Amino acid sequence: MGKVIAMGNMKGGVGKSTAGCFLANYLYLSGSTVCVIDCDNRQTSLSDERMIDIEKGIDKDDTYSITALKSSETHAIVRTHIAPEYDYTFIDLPGNLDQDGSLECYLKCDEIILLFNVTRKDLLSTFKFIEILKEEGYKGNIVGLPWKINPMKKEWHNFISETPEDNQFTHKSSMGIPVLKTFVKNDEVSFDRNASTSTLFKNSKGEIANEEVLIELKNYLKNV
């Protein structure tokens, strides 16, 4: 039985789908079998993007799988019918918990990788999300993944520093969950906004920089 993982947050636009694709692609290229279940029923964006990729010539037999499935159906079958077939099964969910079956999907996961930015608004919604998962009896692991971070900003330094200067609220220990160091280093790693389902991170010299961005996350998943 492989791991069932959701890139989480009950907020849209934090980078769940994008980060999920990068990670799924990276794990596939490292030799794992990977499936992404596209449960964003309204947008089904990943399935659409994959179709465009195939039209552009991506070999559909040499990449990870993407399957569109309703969240109201996914939670009932993910562990029995999908996860046994792959090393990693990702569930890509919409940016709120209103869609039928969304919360149930999260509750079925072994891991929730919680993406967030270090702003007060993002952190508040992230704390609330952790609280809801606990109230609903979530038994798996939750790990924080700072994303869309500008490493030059004071709020980021305050968040990671041992002794935050002013606002304790933004210190990482207040998350109450492990937080990975991995983040997208804007100054060193370029991010393609029109990222396809099999895009790689590149550094400023145009070299592939997936290891830099995703290695800690990959090691985390190997060790839990």
Ligand SMILES: Nc1ncnc2c1ncn2[C@@H]1O[C@H](COP(=O)(O)OP(=O)(O)O)[C@@H](O)[C@H]1O
């Ligand atoms: N690290 C990043 N840096 C800059 N833009 C990003 C980054 N990750 C994602 N984006 C962009 O942010 C937008 C929302 O990302 P998306 O993955 O669709 O979020 P979600 O799935 O959480 O709604 C997209 O336009 C995407 O290209």
Ligand SMILES: [Mg+2]
């Ligand atoms: Mg999304």
